[in-house]
Amino acid sequence: xxxxxxxxxxxxxxxxRQAMLRWLAEDGFANPHSAHAMxxxxxxxxxxxxxQVAALFPAGGKVIFTGSATEAINLAIQGRAYGKVxxxxxxHAAVRDTARAVGQDHELPVGPDGLVDPExxxxxxxxxxxxxxxxxxxxxxxxxxxxxxxAHQAGALFLCDAVQGAGKLAAPTGADMIAVSAHKLHxxxxxxxxxxxxxxxxxxxxxxxxxxxxxxxxTLSPALCTGFGAAAQVALARRDEDAAHVSGLWDAARDVLSxxxxxxxxxxxxxxxxxxxLNGLDVARLMSECRRVMFSAGSACASGSGRPSHVxxxxxLSDGEARSSIRLGFGRYTTREELIEACxxxxxxxxxxxx
Amino acid sequence: xxETPLYxxxxxxxxxxxxxxxxxxxxxxxxxxPSSPHAPGRKARSALEEARMRIGTALGWKGEIVFxxxxxxxxxxxxxxxVQPLAAVSTVEHExxxxxxxxxxxxxxxxxxxxxxxxxxxxxxxxxxxVNNETGVIQPVDAIAKAVRSASGLLLVDAAQSAxxxxxxxxxxxxxxxxxxxxxxxxxxxxxxxxxLLRPTGGQERGYRGxxxxxxxxxxxxxxxxxxxxxxxxxxxxxxxxxxxxxxxxGQIVAADAPRLSTIGAYRMPxxxxxxxxxxxxGQGIAVSAGSACSSGSLRTSHxxxxxxxxxxxxxxxxxxxxxxxxxxxxxxxxxWRGVAGA
Numbered sequence: 158x159x160x161x162x163x164x165x166x167x168x169x170x171x172x173x174r175q176a177m178l179r180w181l182a183e184d185g186f187a188n189p190h191s192a193h194a195m196x197x198x199x200x201x202x203x204x205x206x207x208x209q210v211a212a213l214f215p216a217g218g219k220v221i222f223t224g225s226a227t228e229a230i231n232l233a234i235q236g237r238a239y240g241k242v243x244x245x246x247x248x249h250a251a252v253r254d255t256a257r258a259v260g261q262d263h264e265l266p267v268g269p270d271g272l273v274d275p276e277x278x279x280x281x282x283x284x285x286x287x288x289x290x291x292x293x294x295x296x297x298x299x300x301x302x303x304x305x306x307x308a309h310q311a312g313a314l315f316l317c318d319a320v321q322g323a324g325k326l327a328a329p330t331g332a333d334m335i336a337v338s339a340h341k342l343h344x345x346x347x348x349x350x351x352x353x354x355x356x357x358x359x360x361x362x363x364x365x366x367x368x369x370x371x372x373x374x375x376t377l378s379p380a381l382c383t384g385f386g387a388a389a390q391v392a393l394a395r396r397d398e399d400a401a402h403v404s405g406l407w408d409a410a411r412d413v414l415s416x417x418x419x420x421x422x423x424x425x426x427x428x429x430x431x432x433x434x435l436n437g438l439d440v441a442r443l444m445s446e447c448r449r450v451m452f453s454a455g456s457a458c459a460s461g462s463g464r465p466s467h468v469x470x471x472x473x474l475s476d477g478e479a480r481s482s483i484r485l486g487f488g489r490y491t492t493r494e495e496l497i498e499a500c501x502x503x504x505x506x507x508x509x510x511x512x
Numbered sequence: 513x514x515e516t517p518l519y520x521x522x523x524x525x526x527x528x529x530x531x532x533x534x535x536x537x538x539x540x541x542x543x544x545x546p547s548s549p550h551a552p553g554r555k556a557r558s559a560l561e562e563a564r565m566r567i568g569t570a571l572g573w574k575g576e577i578v579f580x581x582x583x584x585x586x587x588x589x590x591x592x593x594x595v596q597p598l599a600a601v602s603t604v605e606h607e608x609x610x611x612x613x614x615x616x617x618x619x620x621x622x623x624x625x626x627x628x629x630x631x632x633x634x635x636x637x638x639x640x641x642x643v644n645n646e647t648g649v650i651q652p653v654d655a656i657a658k659a660v661r662s663a664s665g666l667l668l669v670d671a672a673q674s675a676x677x678x679x680x681x682x683x684x685x686x687x688x689x690x691x692x693x694x695x696x697x698x699x700x701x702x703x704x705x706x707x708x709l710l711r712p713t714g715g716q717e718r719g720y721r722g723x724x725x726x727x728x729x730x731x732x733x734x735x736x737x738x739x740x741x742x743x744x745x746x747x748x749x750x751x752x753x754x755x756x757x758x759x760x761x762x763g764q765i766v767a768a769d770a771p772r773l774s775t776i777g778a779y780r781m782p783x784x785x786x787x788x789x790x791x792x793x794x795g796q797g798i799a800v801s802a803g804s805a806c807s808s809g810s811l812r813t814s815h816x817x818x819x820x821x822x823x824x825x826x827x828x829x830x831x832x833x834x835x836x837x838x839x840x841x842x843x844x845x846x847x848x849w850r851g852v853a854g855a
Contacts, residue, residue, distance in 0.1 A: 158551070158552070160544075160552065162544075162545070162550065162553075163547045164543040164549055165544070165553070166543060166544060166545040167543075167545070168543055169540050169543050174540055177540075181528055181533050181536060181537075181696070183527060184526060184529075185518075185798075186526065186527040186528055187519075187524075187525065188521070188524040188525035188689075188691075188697075190524075191521060191524050191799065191801060192790060192794075192801070193521065193570070193790070193793075193794050193798075193800070193801070194517070194794055194797070194798035194799065195517065195519065195799050196521075196524070196799070211545070223581075224580070224581025224582075224723060225581070225722075225723030225724060226723070227715065227722040227723035227724075228581070228585075228723060231722075234615075250715065250722070251715070251722055251723075254713070254714045254715070254722075258713070296774045315612060338724070339558060340543075340724060345540070345726075345728070346724050346725065346728065346729075347581065347698045347699060347724075347725045347726030347728075347729050348698065357513055357678050361586050362588060362592075362807070363588040363608075364584070364588065364607065364608060364611030364612050365584040365587070365588075365605065365606065365607045365608030365609075366584070366606075366607055366608065371607075373582035374584045374607070374608055374611075375581060375583075375608075376582060376584075376586060376689070376691060376697050376698075376700035377526060377697070377698075378691075378696065378697035379697070380696065380697065381697070410601075436791075439770060441642060444549070444550070447744070448551065451544070451550040451551065451553070452552065453548060453549065464784075465744075473590040501554065
């Protein structure tokens, strides 16, 4: 079985698992908000983890732990009144649907390369621009630094969904808020974070005990926080090594799948994402014939909806082209041998379809 | 610290049960995204759905279950997405409810901390907890549910302290948190009698809660609930011993005459501020609290005790019992109490 779905989730790093065990142990259960000695020890571990996670972000802001990146994005978008909210056409549903829910959303189109034009016209009355760092379906890296600058010139704030880029690329510069998820960087599920630049004021969506500077109530899990912290630390320490490994994997996969057409920019991309199409391909049949290769046809969340991907449609692909596309995602724990074998299996299965 | 730690703050959080830890470690190994259509994704999905059914069975709940990151999120979800607007909350609710409540009506608690069901016959969403987190007082939620229903309202019950300990109430929406009953921190649920009671937001959990599911947490929550509640008889005996010991040492029991959950006791030490008591207990390795963990260290007077009109509210601490608490632990605490009170 070869797992090629690194955008949906990533294997838990052994270092993250190990870090969590301390806080799942018999004496590791305290509530980090308790004032007694055990509570203070748990709190200290949470704060160490917060520092480790903070290293994913620029200086000059604070890290608020949330239950997921989705929650972080909801907090960023719903945490204050912005007026018009402009989001790229290829944002994750967590951004698109939340922007839609607050009304006044404006869509920033992308070119056929899957990139937002950094000089694109912005609407009047703009309060927030949200553009992701790395797209989850096609892996394109957006010009977020320039877009953040443009947003600021227009008097708006800039939110960056860095779920797919965190720990892999340098932190996006210029953003006012950045959302990340632990399980996309080999940390545990059930925890994410919102980084907020100093001076940016938000109101909470989840009220209660007033944890996280009053911005997000709910008992923090020392286990999830330390797992997230360890995963972030490993990702940063191995960033160059992981990137070189992924680049080698990309070359190997492209080599085998040379007849497939790449969706999205060749150059502005995270190479752990290979979104390819083969005209006339029946993807459902391909998946059922390659049962030992775990890949997807778009985001996990939209899987099974039967709708063609909004991202591929935004590139200008026809419904048919979008439906004949697959996404291969690989990373730190993928070996070259298993990837080549999987790509060969995909090729062979496609061949039997005569495409 | 020279003394062996004595943890009597189980209402803040309680140790992860071994079965829950095992389930969590198993969950770490099933790491695929439950929304992925491939085989490992489907395996994660089926584990998630099986856990959902087991949790429903353990709670005796026939309605729907939405997994969340905890009770605070479940309460926020219920209040912000319910088809009926929030109409009233009791004065003794946790901050996780009160802070959403703005100017809505307050349902008073009497000197015993109890809410009168008769005042709950309101339309709209009414929020009353099953058990108070500071005093352990058990509200008559089934009678309250009847009253709310008689006025075509909906009842939201914060069951963070009671889930896994008392029977699940006959309410419309119920919030719970795994780490209060031996599951892990970071996972909880909103029980929903009928999907028609909530407006969906899109995303996972049938469109009622976006975000990749915390499968290890959910599996551990199921295991913790299945561990059962036989231990509560022993807890009741220990709490009785604690009550008697503290009264004999000149202390007062808060809400002594109300029905109280057998694991929580709130006690007043006349003439000694709660903060001074906590410092002394902490110095002896004893973990107790003044009110909720969330408000610890804030030095605010408890809104719960104030609502009950209690004298000396700032002299009250909370002692809460867990599965592993022994008779010797209680005796050690009572002896320590005598020392703090006498000094």
